[in-house]
Amino acid sequence: MTYFKPDQTMKPELWQAQWIWLNKQKxxxxxxxxxxxxxxxxDMHYALALFRKQFEVNKAIKKVMLYISADVKYRLHINGERVGRGPAEIGGDYGNQDVLDYWFYDTYEVKESxxxxxxxxxxxISLQTGIQCDYSQGQGGLxxxxxxxxxxxxxxxxISDETFKAVRNEAALEADCYDARLDRGEWLKDNFDDTSWExxxxxxxxSLIHKPIPHLTEEMLYPKTVLIHYPQYETRIQDKENLLQEAGETLLTKGSPLTFSLDFGRIYSGRIQLEIEGAAGTHLTFYTQEIAGKNEQKIVYTLKEGLQTFENMNLLSVRYLYLTVSNFTSxxxxKKIGLLFSHYPTPRQGYFQCNDSLLTAIYEAGKNTLEMCRQSYHLDSPIHQEALGCTGDYMILSLMNYYVFxxxxxxxxxxxxxxxxxxxxxxxxxxxSYSLLYxxxxxxxxxxxxxxTILEDVLPVIEALMTRFKGYxxxxxxIEQAPNYMFMDWVPCGTYNLHHPPKTVGQGYLTAFYYKALQDVAHLEALRGRDAEERSYRQEAEQLKKAFxxxxxxxxxxxxxxxxxxxxPTVPNEWLPADxxxxxxxxxxxxxxxxYDLAPQPLHQSIMYQVVTEPTLTQAQPYFMHFVLEAIHHAGLFNEQGLKQIRRWKRLxxxxxxxxxxxxxxxxxxxxxxxxxxxxxxLPSKVLGIRPLKSAFExxxxxxxxxxxxWAEGSIPLPTGNLQVRVEQTNKEYRLHIICPKECNIVFQWPVEASQVYKGETLEGEKSYQVIYMHSME
Known part of the structure; x- marks a missing residue:
C-alpha cells in the first residue's frame, strides 16, 4: 500500500521548541x-496538566504544520476541537523497569483548525504510567x-517555552476518576482568563524521532440496544431510544440510584464519549464489559453544574457499557453517549466467504479482533495492552494483516x-520463546x-540473540540451560502451567523454535550477501536437528x-518449575x-495423525493452533484435516x-x-491457496x-492491487476465477492429479483468468 509515506511525518528542520512542564515550585x-x-x-502522584497558548492570525494561511510530543500522554486541542492524541508507545517488555533512550513525536497538518x-x-497531559504499554522518561513534559x-x-x-501557561487540573483525581466540579472551566475558549495560571x-x-505510522482512525459508534436490568427503572428512563443515536436526548428522572447497560453489538476498542446536562455532584460509575456480567475497567465521573462533555483518557475494550447514576437530586x-472506536487506519480490503457460514464467521471474528489489536502498536488485546513483549502474538497478527489489510x-x-x-x-x-519468534x-x-532495509537495524540484534541461545x-x-521455557501455551498441566513449564516439558518445543530461528537468520544473512555467516548458522542448525x-x-x-x-538437575526459579x-x-x-522438518519427511503424516486424533497429548490453545495448522498443511493433510480443526473455533x-x-x-x-x-x-492462504512464491507477492x-x-471466494491486498479468487468444486471439476494486478505473475497448481483448461485475458490495469481442472473424485 502506498497511501502513507513515513517520510511525510518527519520534521524538516531542527527543533526550536523547548521541553516544558508545570512550575516546579508550585x-x-x-x-x-x-x-x-x-x-x-x-512517592509518585497522578496529575492531568493543562497547557495553554493564545496567538493571533490576521492574514490568509497557506499551510500549518504542528509537531508535538509529551510525557506520558497528551490530547491536543485547537480552538476547542480535539485534533490529536499521542505519543506512540516506545515499546518494551513485560516486567521491564528500564527507560528506553528515544521518544516519538507526532506531526499534524492543522490549517483547517x-x-x-x-x-x-x-x-x-496525563502524568504517570497507568497501563502496561505506558512508558516515561521519568518526568512529565511537553x-x-x-x-x-x-x-x-x-x-x-x-514554540513551547515559558510563554505557555500551565496548571494542574485538580478534577482528574486519578486516570479513571474525574470530578468535574473541580475542573478549570472553559479553558479552551479564547475569552478564558488564564492570568492565575503559572x-x-x-x-x-x-531525544526525539518521528512516528513512521499514520494517526489512528477514530469513529463514533452508538449503542445498538439499551438494557434496563430492573423493571422499576423503565419509567425513569424517558426516550431511551435516543441513546442509540446522535440526535435527541434521554431524560433520567431523579431518585434512588439507577442502573442500565448499553450494548454496542460486539466488542470494540475505544473511549467513552459523553455529553450530559445535570446537577453538580451527580455521580456516574461506568463499568466496561466484553461479555455481560464480567466487569473489566471502571470509570468514575462526577458532574459539575450544567452542560458538559467527557472523554476518558485510556483505551478501553467494550461491548457493554454498564452505567450507574447516583446522588442525583434533579x-x-x-445528549450523547457512545464509544469512539480507535484502530489503525487501513481499509478492510481482504475478505473470505464460502458455502459454510461458520467458516465465514470465524474469518470475520479474526478480522474484527485484528482490527481492534492494531493501534499505534500491535496489542495482545485492548484489555491487557502489554508493552510489546508478546512477539508470538505480533508474528501471527502480522501474517493476518498481510492477507487482510x-x-x-x-x-x-x-x-x-x-x-x-x-x-x-x-x-x-x-x-x-517469543525472542525466537521475533x-x-x-x-x-x-x-x-x-x-x-530493516535488516540493517535488526540483524546485529538477531545475531546477539542467537549467541545468547547458543549458550543454552x-x-x-x-537447549538445556535456558533461564526458563516460557512461553509454551496457556495450558494447565498438573501443578504447573505451560505458560512457564519445567524443562522436561518445555525443552523440545523451545529447541524446535531455536532450530527455526537458525534457519531463518541464515536466510537473512544470505539476503545481505554474508555467505560465511549463512554457512555457520546452517551448520549449527544441522547439528541441532540431529540432536533433536x-x-x-x-x-x-x-x-x-x-x-x-x-x-x-534444573535449579528452579520463579518462572522455572523443578523437573x-x-x-x-x-x-x-x-x-x-x-x-520445521526436524522429523524425517516419511514420518510427517503419521505424526500429524496422532497430533489431531490422540487426546492424551497436551492440547494446544487457539494461539498454538497456528503452528498445528501450518504443520497439517506442511504434511499434505490440509484437504483432509484443515477445516476440521478450524471448525473448532465454533466453540469460541x-x-x-x-x-x-x-x-x-x-x-x-x-x-x-x-x-x-x-x-x-x-482460510485465504490454504483454502483459496493464495501464497507468495516471491517476495512482495511478485x-x-x-x-x-x-x-x-x-465454493469459496475472497480477496487479499497486494502491493500493486487486490487479488481476487473464486473457487467452485464438484465431483467432476474445479473452477477458478482469478482477477489480479497485471504486474502479478500467477502460477496455478491443484493438489490432486487433474487435467487443466484455462483462459486468460489482460484487462485495463489487471489480468483475469478462468481456469477449469477436470478430475475424478472417485
Whole structure:
C-alpha cells in the first residue's frame, strides 16, 4: 500500500521548541513519574496538566504544520476541537523497569483548525504510567512547535517555552476518576482568563524521532440496544431510544440510584464519549464489559453544574457499557453517549466467504479482533495492552494483516522497537520463546513486503540473540540451560502451567523454535550477501536437528517427547518449575517437529495423525493452533484435516460471536485476543491457496485446498492491487476465477492429479483468468 509515506511525518528542520512542564515550585509533587508500569510507584502522584497558548492570525494561511510530543500522554486541542492524541508507545517488555533512550513525536497538518483572529492551543497531559504499554522518561513534559506559512510568503513559528501557561487540573483525581466540579472551566475558549495560571517551566530536552505510522482512525459508534436490568427503572428512563443515536436526548428522572447497560453489538476498542446536562455532584460509575456480567475497567465521573462533555483518557475494550447514576437530586439529560472506536487506519480490503457460514464467521471474528489489536502498536488485546513483549502474538497478527489489510508500516515499526529493547537487554526477553519468534516475524516481514532495509537495524540484534541461545545448549546438543521455557501455551498441566513449564516439558518445543530461528537468520544473512555467516548458522542448525531427533524421538510412541530430565538437575526459579519424572508428549513439540522438518519427511503424516486424533497429548490453545495448522498443511493433510480443526473455533463463537476469546476454556481471560486469529490467515492462504512464491507477492501460487467445501471466494491486498479468487468444486471439476494486478505473475497448481483448461485475458490495469481442472473424485 502506498497511501502513507513515513517520510511525510518527519520534521524538516531542527527543533526550536523547548521541553516544558508545570512550575516546579508550585507543583513539586507532580514533576516525576515512574519509567514503566512495573516500576516502584512510591512517592509518585497522578496529575492531568493543562497547557495553554493564545496567538493571533490576521492574514490568509497557506499551510500549518504542528509537531508535538509529551510525557506520558497528551490530547491536543485547537480552538476547542480535539485534533490529536499521542505519543506512540516506545515499546518494551513485560516486567521491564528500564527507560528506553528515544521518544516519538507526532506531526499534524492543522490549517483547517486555525481561524482568523484569536486562536487557542490547548494540551492535556496525563502524568504517570497507568497501563502496561505506558512508558516515561521519568518526568512529565511537553514539546510543541507550529509552523505557519502565510499566502503572502511570510512565515511564523510558535514554540513551547515559558510563554505557555500551565496548571494542574485538580478534577482528574486519578486516570479513571474525574470530578468535574473541580475542573478549570472553559479553558479552551479564547475569552478564558488564564492570568492565575503559572508560566510553564523549561526542562531538559530528550531525544526525539518521528512516528513512521499514520494517526489512528477514530469513529463514533452508538449503542445498538439499551438494557434496563430492573423493571422499576423503565419509567425513569424517558426516550431511551435516543441513546442509540446522535440526535435527541434521554431524560433520567431523579431518585434512588439507577442502573442500565448499553450494548454496542460486539466488542470494540475505544473511549467513552459523553455529553450530559445535570446537577453538580451527580455521580456516574461506568463499568466496561466484553461479555455481560464480567466487569473489566471502571470509570468514575462526577458532574459539575450544567452542560458538559467527557472523554476518558485510556483505551478501553467494550461491548457493554454498564452505567450507574447516583446522588442525583434533579433530572439529568443525556445528549450523547457512545464509544469512539480507535484502530489503525487501513481499509478492510481482504475478505473470505464460502458455502459454510461458520467458516465465514470465524474469518470475520479474526478480522474484527485484528482490527481492534492494531493501534499505534500491535496489542495482545485492548484489555491487557502489554508493552510489546508478546512477539508470538505480533508474528501471527502480522501474517493476518498481510492477507487482510496489506499494511507494512506497523509491523516494521514493531520490529524496530523490539530491536531497541533487545539491544538494551543483550537479547533477553521475558518470554524466552517469543525472542525466537521475533526472528520468524522479521523473516516473514521481509518476504511478504520485499523490504530488506530493516535488516540493517535488526540483524546485529538477531545475531546477539542467537549467541545468547547458543549458550543454552547442553551436553545433549539441545537447549538445556535456558533461564526458563516460557512461553509454551496457556495450558494447565498438573501443578504447573505451560505458560512457564519445567524443562522436561518445555525443552523440545523451545529447541524446535531455536532450530527455526537458525534457519531463518541464515536466510537473512544470505539476503545481505554474508555467505560465511549463512554457512555457520546452517551448520549449527544441522547439528541441532540431529540432536533433536536423537534426544526426543520415542520409537514405540512414534512421537517426539517434550523433554528429558538430563544429567544435571534444573535449579528452579520463579518462572522455572523443578523437573518432572514422567515423560510428556504434546501437540506442540510434534507439530513443530513436522513443520520445521526436524522429523524425517516419511514420518510427517503419521505424526500429524496422532497430533489431531490422540487426546492424551497436551492440547494446544487457539494461539498454538497456528503452528498445528501450518504443520497439517506442511504434511499434505490440509484437504483432509484443515477445516476440521478450524471448525473448532465454533466453540469460541458460541460464547462470543464477533471477536476471539483468548483460550478454548480455562482461566479468567479476555475476548479480544487476536493471537487466536490464525483462521483469518489460513482460510485465504490454504483454502483459496493464495501464497507468495516471491517476495512482495511478485509471483503468487494459487493452489486451493477446498476440503468439503462447494465454493469459496475472497480477496487479499497486494502491493500493486487486490487479488481476487473464486473457487467452485464438484465431483467432476474445479473452477477458478482469478482477477489480479497485471504486474502479478500467477502460477496455478491443484493438489490432486487433474487435467487443466484455462483462459486468460489482460484487462485495463489487471489480468483475469478462468481456469477449469477436470478430475475424478472417485
Amino acid at each position: 507543583y513539586a509533587d507532580y514533576q516525576k513519574t515512574h519509567y514503566t508500569y512495573f516500576s516502584d510507584k512510591q 486555525i481561524k482568523q483572529g484569536t486562536n487557542i492551543l490547548g494540551v492535556e 514539546i510543541l512547535e507550529m509552523h505557519i506559512q502565510y499566502s503572502d510568503g511570510t512565515e511564523e513559528t510558535i 508560566q510553564a517551566e523549561v526542562i531538559p530536552s530528550r 433530572p439529568i439529560r443525556i 496489506g499494511d507494512k508500516h506497523l509491523s516494521r515499526l514493531d520490529i524496530w522497537r523490539t530491536a531497541q529493547m533487545l539491544k538494551k537487554h543483550q537479547g533477553f526477553m521475558f518470554h524466552t 526472528v520468524q516475524m522479521v523473516k516473514d516481514y521481509v518476504f511478504f513486503t520485499g523490504d530488506q 545448549i547442553g551436553s545433549s546438543g539441545t 531427533h536423537a534426544c526426543f524421538w520415542v520409537e514405540e510412541k512414534g512421537l517426539y517427547c517434550d523433554g528429558r530430565k538430563g544429567d544435571v 518432572t519424572e514422567e515423560i510428556h508428549f504434546s501437540q506442540h513439540t510434534n507439530a513443530l517437529a513436522v513443520l 463463537l458460541e460464547e462470543n460471536e464477533a471477536t476471539l476469546k483468548e483460550v478454548w476454556e480455562g482461566f479468567d481471560c479476555d475476548y479480544s485476543h487476536a493471537w487466536g486469529g490464525t483462521p483469518t490467515y489460513q 509471483e503468487v501460487l494459487i493452489m486451493p485446498q477446498m476440503g468439503d467445501l462447494e
